[in-house]
Amino acid sequence: MVSRRDFLRASAALGCSAAASPLLTPVTLAAAPWDARLVVIILRGGMDGLDVVQPYGDRDLAALRGRELKFGESAGAADLDGFFALHPAMSPLIPLWAAGELSFAHAVSTPYRDKRSHFDGQDLLEAGGGFGPGERVARDGWLNRMLQSVPGVEARTAYAIGREDLLLLKGAAPVSNWAPGTEMRISPQAELLLEMTYHEDPLFRDAVTEALELTRTMAATVEAAPDDDMMAMQEMMKQAKGGRGHLEVAEFAVERLREETRIAAFSINGWDTHNNQRYVLSRALGRLADTILALKIGLGPLWAGTTVLALTEFGRTVRQNGTAGTDHGTGGAMLLAGGAIRGGIVHGKWPGLSEGDLYAGRDLLPTEDVRAYAASAIRGLYGLPVSVLESAVFPGLDMAQAPGVIL
Amino acid sequence: MAFDPTLAEFRFGTGRSPRLEAPASVDAMLSALTRADSMVRVFPVPPFSSIAEDARRHQSLQRAIRRNEGDVESQKEEFKKLRSRFSARKWRYAARQLARGLETEDGFRERLVAFWADHFTxxxxxxxxxxxVSMFIDEAIRPHVAGRFADLLRAATLHPMMLFYLDQTRSVGPNSPFAKGKPNRGLNENLAREVLELHSLGVDGAYGQDDVRQLAELFAGLGGNVPDGFKYFERRGEPGPEYVLGRAFGRRKPKIEDVHEVLDTLATHPDTAAHVARKLAVHFFSDTPDPDLVAALETRFLETGGDLTSVYAALLEHPTAFSRPMRKVRRPVEFIVAGLRALGMRGKTLTNLTPKRFRQLVTTPAQLMGQTWQTPTGPDGWPEDTGHWITPQGLAARIDWAMGVQGASELELSDPRDFVDVALGSLASERTLFAAGAAETRGDGIGLVLSSPEFQRR
Incomplete structure (x- = not known):
C-alpha cells in the first residue's frame, strides 16, 4: 500500500523543474493544432454514485435505501434509460442528456481498496498509478504524464485552477497554476529586487516567475470585451444559488479555454455525506451541475469539441447508515459531459446489489477501472496510443475492454 | 549543532520581535512549557459552555419564526442581531488566538497548539x-500539549466540536435499547475511522475495516448538543464486547469507561508512536525528515508512554534541531503573524481591531494565500508540503500582502534597513540585505524583507 506520505515525499523530491521525463517518448498528436478541450474535475469526499445515478431498476435497491434516501421517478429523479435515474439536483443537466452531451460510467473505481481513506484515495486517483505493494510510486499526476508524452506543450496548455494544490497536474510537463481573484501589486523596481532575492531558492524562484507571467496574461485578457457567450454565462452565474466560488473557477476556466489553454483541472468539494445525505448531496450536485452549465454556456461553439470528466476517490456504502447518510465505500460513478462525448449512455457492467454481489458485503462492486474511461477519453480526443496510456499515463491499466466514450 | 536563538524563533516559535526576547536555551524552551500558560490569561477565550445561552435563544427564535408564533418581525430582528453576535465572537476569538503569537516569549507553545489543533482538526x-473552534482549541488541545498524548486524544475525541464535526452525535448502536423499533437509526463510521487513520495509528497502522466498525460500535452513545455540551447516552451504546485490534473492550452493558479504555490503548500503541513521531518531524523539520530523528522521537514516545514534553525534548536535543537549511515554509497564518510580530504590532492592537478590519488585515489575505481561517477542506487538516503553499497563486498573495502591509495605519513606520535585522537576524542573506536598502520606498523595502525566502522558510 502506498501511503499519502510516500506521495508527498515523492512529489517534494521531484521539485518543480520543467525538464521532460526521460522515461517517456513523445508521440505525435493525431490532430494539430490541438483543438479539443478537456476539463477534469476532482470530486473530493467520495461521491455516492448510487444516489446520483440511481439504479432504480435493480430490485435490491429498495431494501438498501429508500428510508431517507429515496430514489427513482417517485422521488423526483429523471429516468435515464429505464434502469438508471438521475438525482433531482442534476435536473439542470437533463437537456444535455437529451442532446447527447452527458453520460456516466457506473460501478467503477480506481484499484484502491479496503482502507477507504479519502486522502490516500484522492492521491491515488490523481496519481493514476502506484496501487499495488512494491509498485513504483507515481510521483506526478496522470494528466501531467499525459502532457509529458506529447510535444509542443507550453505552460499555458494546461491550467490547475484554485487555491488547493492539484496532484493531478503536477509533474515534469510545464503547466500553469492560478486561482481567480489573485492579485500581485508590486512596483517594477521591487519586482526586479524580488527576482534577485529569489534567485538562489528554486521553490520561490519558479513560483514567482510563473506568478509574474500569469499576472501579465490575466491583465491582457481583462481588456477584451465580453461577447454574447460570456455575457450569457455571467447571467447564469447571477441566477445560480449556493455560493460563488465554484462558478468563479468555472468562469476562469472558460476564459482560459477560449485562449490557448486546452486543459483545465480543478476540484469541487463537499461529497462526504455521512449525515443527512439528502441535503448535503443536493448542494454538492447543484454546484457540479452549475459548473458544467457555466462551461457549456461560456464556451459557446467550443463546447462541441469539449469533454468534461468528473471523478471521485471512491463510492459509498450501498446501505444507508444510521444517520441518514452513507459511509466510505468502493465502487461509484463517474460523469462525462461535453459536445465531444458519446452521450445519453450509462456505461458499465452492472454487478447487482444482492448480498452476494457486493464488495466486502457492504460496497458496490467495481466491475471496471475508472481510469479506463479517462484513458479512453484521452485516446479519443488526442489519439494517444494505447501502449503509452497503459504504461506511462496509467501504469498497470489494461485498456482491452475500455469502451469508446468519445464520438 | 549548537542551540541558535534565531533559529529557535523561526523553526520552533512565532518569529522574531523588536520587543521580545528569543529563548535562551533548549532547557528554557522546555521549562517554559511546564510553567503556567500566561498568554491564555492575557488573551482569554471563554469555554464552550458560554455559547449555551445564545444557542438556546437561537433555537427558540428559529422555531418561533418558522412556526409563525408571536411577534415575528421583532423576533426576526433579534435573530439577526444574535447571528451577528456569533460571527463577531468568532472573529474576536480569532484575534485573541493570534495576538498570543504577537506577545509571547514562549513561542514553542503557540506552535505546538497550532500543530495539535491541526492534528485534531x-x-x-x-x-x-x-x-x-477557538473554544475547542483552548479547552481540549491547549491544556494538554505538554502532557500525555492519551489525555490529548481523549479530550479532543470527546469534545462536542469533534463529535459534531465527524458526525458522531447521532450514531447509535444497531442493537442498543434506543434503536429498538427505529430501523432508521444506527452507526456512523466517520469519527471511528478518522480516530484510527488520522488521530492515532495513522493510515499505515495495523487496523482494518472491522476495527473501524467495532470502534464505531464502542463510540455509539457519545453525543451532546450545543446548549448542554458533551453527554454519554448509555441507551444508545452497542452491547459489547467489541474487538479492536484483536482486544476485547466493554461487556454487555456499554459505559463511557470502555471508550476511555480503547482510546488509552490506541494512544500508546506503537503505530501511534510512529505516526506522531513522523508528523512532528515533518512539521518542524522537513517534508522528508531524517529517519534518525523520527526514530528518536518514536523511541522517546514509547519509552515514556507518550509523554509529550519528553518527546519534544528528543526533538530539540537532536543534533539536527538547530541545523540549516530551513526546509519548511511558514503556512499563511503563521506567515502573517510572524510579519506583524516583526513589525512590532502589539497583541492588544490586534484584538482592538474591528472584525472587518481584522479580516482585511489577516484572514482575507490568509485565504488568498490558501488558508481559509479554521476551515481546512477535511479532517486531515492543512497540508504540510512546501510545494502546496509556495504555488504561483499562493506566493502572489503573500507578496501582495507583504508589499501593502506597511500602509496599515495600526503599524508604526519601520526603516527597511533596521527591519531586515529585526525580522531576519542572522538569517538575512546578502541579497535580501541589499534589496532592503535598494528599494524605492519604505513599503517596498519592508515588503521585500517579508517576501524573502528567509522570512518565509523555517
Missing part, C-alpha cells in the same frame, strides 16, 4: 458553533 458546521 475540527471545522464548525453550524452557525452557533462559529466561535467554538
Amino acid at each position: 475540527v471545522v464548525s458546521k453550524s452557525f452557533v458553533t462559529r466561535p467554538a
Whole structure:
C-alpha cells in the first residue's frame, strides 16, 4: 500500500523543474493544432454514485435505501434509460442528456481498496498509478504524464485552477497554476529586487516567475470585451444559488479555454455525506451541475469539441447508515459531459446489489477501472496510443475492454 | 549543532520581535512549557459552555419564526442581531488566538497548539458553533500539549466540536435499547475511522475495516448538543464486547469507561508512536525528515508512554534541531503573524481591531494565500508540503500582502534597513540585505524583507 506520505515525499523530491521525463517518448498528436478541450474535475469526499445515478431498476435497491434516501421517478429523479435515474439536483443537466452531451460510467473505481481513506484515495486517483505493494510510486499526476508524452506543450496548455494544490497536474510537463481573484501589486523596481532575492531558492524562484507571467496574461485578457457567450454565462452565474466560488473557477476556466489553454483541472468539494445525505448531496450536485452549465454556456461553439470528466476517490456504502447518510465505500460513478462525448449512455457492467454481489458485503462492486474511461477519453480526443496510456499515463491499466466514450 | 536563538524563533516559535526576547536555551524552551500558560490569561477565550445561552435563544427564535408564533418581525430582528453576535465572537476569538503569537516569549507553545489543533482538526458546521473552534482549541488541545498524548486524544475525541464535526452525535448502536423499533437509526463510521487513520495509528497502522466498525460500535452513545455540551447516552451504546485490534473492550452493558479504555490503548500503541513521531518531524523539520530523528522521537514516545514534553525534548536535543537549511515554509497564518510580530504590532492592537478590519488585515489575505481561517477542506487538516503553499497563486498573495502591509495605519513606520535585522537576524542573506536598502520606498523595502525566502522558510 502506498501511503499519502510516500506521495508527498515523492512529489517534494521531484521539485518543480520543467525538464521532460526521460522515461517517456513523445508521440505525435493525431490532430494539430490541438483543438479539443478537456476539463477534469476532482470530486473530493467520495461521491455516492448510487444516489446520483440511481439504479432504480435493480430490485435490491429498495431494501438498501429508500428510508431517507429515496430514489427513482417517485422521488423526483429523471429516468435515464429505464434502469438508471438521475438525482433531482442534476435536473439542470437533463437537456444535455437529451442532446447527447452527458453520460456516466457506473460501478467503477480506481484499484484502491479496503482502507477507504479519502486522502490516500484522492492521491491515488490523481496519481493514476502506484496501487499495488512494491509498485513504483507515481510521483506526478496522470494528466501531467499525459502532457509529458506529447510535444509542443507550453505552460499555458494546461491550467490547475484554485487555491488547493492539484496532484493531478503536477509533474515534469510545464503547466500553469492560478486561482481567480489573485492579485500581485508590486512596483517594477521591487519586482526586479524580488527576482534577485529569489534567485538562489528554486521553490520561490519558479513560483514567482510563473506568478509574474500569469499576472501579465490575466491583465491582457481583462481588456477584451465580453461577447454574447460570456455575457450569457455571467447571467447564469447571477441566477445560480449556493455560493460563488465554484462558478468563479468555472468562469476562469472558460476564459482560459477560449485562449490557448486546452486543459483545465480543478476540484469541487463537499461529497462526504455521512449525515443527512439528502441535503448535503443536493448542494454538492447543484454546484457540479452549475459548473458544467457555466462551461457549456461560456464556451459557446467550443463546447462541441469539449469533454468534461468528473471523478471521485471512491463510492459509498450501498446501505444507508444510521444517520441518514452513507459511509466510505468502493465502487461509484463517474460523469462525462461535453459536445465531444458519446452521450445519453450509462456505461458499465452492472454487478447487482444482492448480498452476494457486493464488495466486502457492504460496497458496490467495481466491475471496471475508472481510469479506463479517462484513458479512453484521452485516446479519443488526442489519439494517444494505447501502449503509452497503459504504461506511462496509467501504469498497470489494461485498456482491452475500455469502451469508446468519445464520438 | 549548537542551540541558535534565531533559529529557535523561526523553526520552533512565532518569529522574531523588536520587543521580545528569543529563548535562551533548549532547557528554557522546555521549562517554559511546564510553567503556567500566561498568554491564555492575557488573551482569554471563554469555554464552550458560554455559547449555551445564545444557542438556546437561537433555537427558540428559529422555531418561533418558522412556526409563525408571536411577534415575528421583532423576533426576526433579534435573530439577526444574535447571528451577528456569533460571527463577531468568532472573529474576536480569532484575534485573541493570534495576538498570543504577537506577545509571547514562549513561542514553542503557540506552535505546538497550532500543530495539535491541526492534528485534531475540527471545522464548525453550524452557525452557533462559529466561535467554538477557538473554544475547542483552548479547552481540549491547549491544556494538554505538554502532557500525555492519551489525555490529548481523549479530550479532543470527546469534545462536542469533534463529535459534531465527524458526525458522531447521532450514531447509535444497531442493537442498543434506543434503536429498538427505529430501523432508521444506527452507526456512523466517520469519527471511528478518522480516530484510527488520522488521530492515532495513522493510515499505515495495523487496523482494518472491522476495527473501524467495532470502534464505531464502542463510540455509539457519545453525543451532546450545543446548549448542554458533551453527554454519554448509555441507551444508545452497542452491547459489547467489541474487538479492536484483536482486544476485547466493554461487556454487555456499554459505559463511557470502555471508550476511555480503547482510546488509552490506541494512544500508546506503537503505530501511534510512529505516526506522531513522523508528523512532528515533518512539521518542524522537513517534508522528508531524517529517519534518525523520527526514530528518536518514536523511541522517546514509547519509552515514556507518550509523554509529550519528553518527546519534544528528543526533538530539540537532536543534533539536527538547530541545523540549516530551513526546509519548511511558514503556512499563511503563521506567515502573517510572524510579519506583524516583526513589525512590532502589539497583541492588544490586534484584538482592538474591528472584525472587518481584522479580516482585511489577516484572514482575507490568509485565504488568498490558501488558508481559509479554521476551515481546512477535511479532517486531515492543512497540508504540510512546501510545494502546496509556495504555488504561483499562493506566493502572489503573500507578496501582495507583504508589499501593502506597511500602509496599515495600526503599524508604526519601520526603516527597511533596521527591519531586515529585526525580522531576519542572522538569517538575512546578502541579497535580501541589499534589496532592503535598494528599494524605492519604505513599503517596498519592508515588503521585500517579508517576501524573502528567509522570512518565509523555517
